[in-house]
Amino acid sequence: MPKKKSLFRITNKIRTLRFFAEEMTQQKLAEIVGVSRQTIIAIEADKYSPSLDLAFRIAQAFDVSIGEVFEYKLKVDG
Amino acid sequence: MSYQEKKTLANMLTGVVLLVIYCFYAWNKFSAQAAPIDDLAYWARLILIFLIIEVCAFIVIQILFHILFSIGIAVREKIHNPDRDEKNLDKIINLEMVEDERDKLIEMKSMRWGYIVVGLSFGASLITLAAGVPTLVMLNIMFIAFSFSSILDGSVQLYYLRRGL
DSSP, X not given: OOOOOOSEEXXXXXXXXXXXXXXXXXHHHHHHHTSOHHHHHHHHTTSOOOOHHHXXXXXXXXXXXXXXXXXXXXXXXX | OOHHHHHHHHHHHHHHHHHHHHHHHHHHHHHTTOSOTTOHHHHHHHHHHHHHHXXXXXXXXXXXXXXXXXXXXXXXXXXXXXXXXXXXHHHHHHHHTOOOHHHHHHHHHHHHHHHHHHHHHHHHHHHHHHTTOOHHXXXXXXXXXXXXXXXXXXXXHHHHHHXXX
């Protein structure tokens, strides 16, 4: 059975949150949450959706709720 | 290029070199008729020896790769931050080599392709047996497919690392 494509996508505000956290570097955030910088780059570019555990750790790093970092948005094509 | 990409490339290159060496060696033995085609014990021994060489080569390459990678980071840090102490340097090296959930997911996704190749090669080797082709061909199809699957595994891994999941 073909995989049903989701109409929604996960977006994030990590770049904005980094800016407000005194321009925190991707490397610094990666160190805090315990992943590689490449993973942070991929998440920021919406190329990788993190696990719930990692999503919570990222939210914790900025001291905000998970909903303030990630959003489940309707895809807008074209 | 990230640590994961470099590690995958090192593994792939080792796999390619060993596969080429095996194909060259086996073809020379076969064409020189050094061993009879139906002497399966000889060919099995040859494949076993190459398997052992392959495992040892992968271990040695991994050790060398990690040593060289660490030296590379240490040199880079010494040039850019000469006053950095050993403890900080160790921390930086460990951070560069971190393996996270994304890397594991990529590894699993790429392994799936490797399994497909091995599965198909098993089917192909059974077909050759059913068609009456010497068992030697079946043995070689299996061995080459195993080596090829690890190379394909690496290529898919590189693709996912570059393009994202």
